[in-house]
Every structure is written in structure tokens, then in C-alpha cells.
Amino acid sequence: MAEILVLVDHVDGSVKKTALELLTLARSLGEPSAVFVGGGIDSAAATLAEYGAVNIYVADDAALTGHVVAPKAELLAQLVAEKSPAAVLITSSAEGKEIAGRLAVKAGSGVITDAVAVSADLVATQSIFGGSTIVQSKVTTGTPVITVRPNSTAPEAAPAAGARSDVSVALSPVATAAKIVDRVEEAKGARPELSEAAVVVSGGRGVGGPEGFEVIEKLADSLGAAVGASRAATDAGWYPHQYQVGQTGKTVSPQLYIANGISGAIQHRAGMQTSKTIIVVNKDPEAPIFELADYGVVGDLFEVVPQLTDEIGKRKA
């Protein structure tokens, strides 16, 4: 069976859910091989094998992680040349898409970004124009390089050999041109990563101010969810910019999205329309966001949301 290369997302060997999603997807396309860059393989290997990695290619060289994007693209290009895989799958994150772009140029391959599904014949489904149009695309030249959105596939274990081999890559001077001299972590608390979260609870202008976001955070924590915000809320400085959902923010596609005090402007919808289940709380029955709602309550979020949080607490207890 043809090999499918999967670039593994991880933090010091703790494997992200997105990597398990890609391995699961890769099994339906061929034989998954995990590409693991950086340190921590000893803690990651078992998980990768459990989720179906037949091979694990390990490249633990500081130059690969100490420079912006280019080294990872060179590593993948080398593996594409050596292994002739049927496709390369990468998570559709900002960095993942950049790696894919550079790899495509290097390998002489077509690239598809933001796939929400990939079929056995490597036809990718994309949701474009803010979710209004569904497109089926195919790479016609070279080894298909496809980036896949988080939450597109439910991870399922399917143990495989997980045979480890070390890969060394001779990086070109260009690959190390942009040097990372410092990494600054901003307090982010215990909540899951916004673009990967299974549940997202968002607040908009209706939240009324930075204090209002406490109500949103409490609901999020009761569900183990990430917090999102509309641009009206981030522009006003009520919530940090990196939590913005929409056209110029993050694209999320969670199992459950709860929009509170958000009107549903086209640019906001562009970032959340592919969520599986959508709940809306808004006091204006005419708000366009209700068009997307699976369940909506017309009401004041300061009444409805705390009651919901309490109720979830009771039911989980």
C-alpha cells in the first residue's frame, strides 16, 4: 500500500489531537508514516503507533525547530524524494500551510489547503467563501500536498508497528536564514487551543466589556471549551486578539460552537460556519446568526449563560 506522510504536531513529545486526526485520515488513503520533528519521540512513539503509524521518521536536530518553517519543508521534500509517498498530510494551521507551500514549490507538487475531508482517491473537499460553497479538488501534478483542518476526522486508535528510524537532513543555507532567537509564551491558562478545540464558546459586542467575558469563560470551563471572540470584542480590547474567530481571525470547526451576543456578520460566519452544532444566545430575534443555529435562545446572555453554566455543573455532578 502506498505510503502517506503525516507531519506530527506536538509540544515536546506530547502529541496533539490534530496529529491523531491526520493519522486516522491517512489510514483511509494508504499506509501512514509519521514524520516527527524535534525532541520528545520517546514519549510520543507509543501514541503514534497506537493511532496507526506504520513508520515513524524522527528528525531531532535543533536547526529544524530553531528556524522559521523552511527546514521542515526541506526535510519533507527529502522524504518525498526518498519514499515516493502517495500524499503528504499537514495540519491546516498558519505554520502548517506555510510548510505545505514551500514543500509544494520544492517538490514540484500541487497543494490544497484547508481540506475538511479527503477521499480514498485523494480528492479533497474544501468549504470556501465563508462556508457557502463546497469544492472538490484534486492535485494533478506531483505528490499531493494537502493541509487538513482540525476536527475534520474523529481520531480512532488502530495499533500499527510504529517502526522508528532516524532521518538526517542536510539543510541548505537558505533554510536557516530566519533564526528564532526567543520564544515568548503568553499566559494561556488551561483551556484547549482555539483552532483545535472540540467545543468553542464565543462572545461578541453583546458581552458589553472585558468583565462580561467572565460569564463566557465560566461557561467555557464548564464544558472544557476554548473561548473565542468576535472582532467587535477583540477590537474593543475586551479579549485578546489571538482569540478572534472569523475571516481575519481563526477558523474553527468544532463539534459544538456557542455564540453569545454575536450578530453573525459574514466575516464572523466565515470562521465558524462549518461547526457541527451551533447554539446561539442573542437578544435580537432578527440577528442573522440565528440562521445558523441548531438551537437558539432569544434572550439576555447575562441571564441565560450563567443559568446554563449552573445547569451544566449540576448535571455533571
Added chain:
Amino acid sequence: MKIVVCVKQVPDTWSEKKLDPTTKTLDRDSVDGVMNELDEYAVEEALKIAEATSGEVTVLSMGPAQSTETIRKALSMGADAGIHILDDGLAGSDAIATSLAISKVLEGRGADLIIFGSESTDARMSVIPAMVAERLGVAQLTFANKVEAPGDGSVKIHRLTDYGYDVVEASTPAVISVVEKINEPRYPSFKGIMAAKKKPVETITLADAGIEAATVGLGAAWSEVAEFAAAPARAAGTIVTDEGNGGVKIADYLSEQKFI
């Protein structure tokens, strides 16, 4: 310092976008064009750096004839000159071909910094800056919300990441992409608009740039749209008015759907 800023004309984000049924590419005739909003931040950053280093800013755009509006807008904001890559053979180009054409035109022009927006609001791929860096063999400093380019051959940025940011250093020449929030783009002044009319805009065809027609355009795309359709409408949901128990009702729904 010589700075080139790459801008794209895109459909207004408020307009409804459609695909052309024959070419399966964006139907650009049916919508109003504007400068990609995220590219306004790139133009502003280019102008700020040029002002601080007595540099000059050239705005580059590849696109159909109407793209001159977007080039003029950048000129009226203060850019010095424009380059318009215009050729019917470019229609339908994918990211691979777009990055090829932009890189070919940039080659040999000696730009110290090439500044991009972080994403075009129509294609939404966020790959062109990385691809151009790859093709030109220069440093990639993308997703910057802070840029320091003092004009001494060094560049330093804050690259936004999921956990915060990375501080990244390189030497020029370099490719930069900027995120919104890096600055507040200026509005063209009346004087700027008048001055823009006299600024030079060079039009470059495929032949001028030495690009083989067979390598760009719809026919040369390395990926293709096989089919497209309107997304299935979401099934109409249940909407209730809060009568003091709205929260409980949502909880009931969440229990039913097995979220709690």
C-alpha cells in the same frame, strides 16, 4: 532601503462570491474589487519603514486590469511607484503560478524587503509569502505583528504563534508578512490622491518577465477543482424565547445531543 509591497485586489468581503461554472475560478466580474484589507497593513508598514530609513516603496500587484485601482490606492497612501503584472495568460493561476510570476518579476530588482499581507481574503491560503521566500531563496519572516528594520541590513520581527510569539532575526533581503493589529493603515489624503496620478506604474506582461506562458494560468494549475456546489443549507434549528428558563433549555438540548 528598497521595499516592495505586494497587494492583491479582491472582492469586497461584504459581497457574495461565486465561482464561474466554466473555469471554476472566482467570478470577478460579478463583484466589486477592493484592496485586500490585510494588505493595507503591509502598505502601512512599508511606508513606515521607508520613512524611518529614507527608503522607497514600490507596490506590486498581479491581477486583471481593474487591479490598477488597488495599485493607485497604495500610491495615494504614499508608495512611490507601481508594478502591475498584467497578462490574460495569468488568469486562473494557482498559488504555485502566482508565486512564480511574483518571484520572476522581483528577481534582479534588488529589493531589501518584500512585504505581504498575511492572507488574501478571497483565496485565504496564506501561502504566497512563504512560496515567494522559497523561490527567491531569502529569509522568511512571516505573521509579524512587530517589525524592526533599521536599514543596516538586519531585520527582526515578532512572529505570532499559538502560544504567543517568536522573536525572529535575519539579514536582508527578506520576505515579511504582517498581521492586522501591527499598525493602523493611513487613509489616502487629498494631496496623496492627486500625487498618485503622476506616479509611474510599470505594466509587465509574461513576455516582459520572461515567464513561459505554459507555466502559469488555469491550464498550468497543479491542482484543479473537479466539482463545486452550494453548501447544503443547515436544517432550520429550534429557536425559543427566554422565559426565565433559557439556560435550562439549552442544557436539555446539550444533554439530548450528548454534549453533557
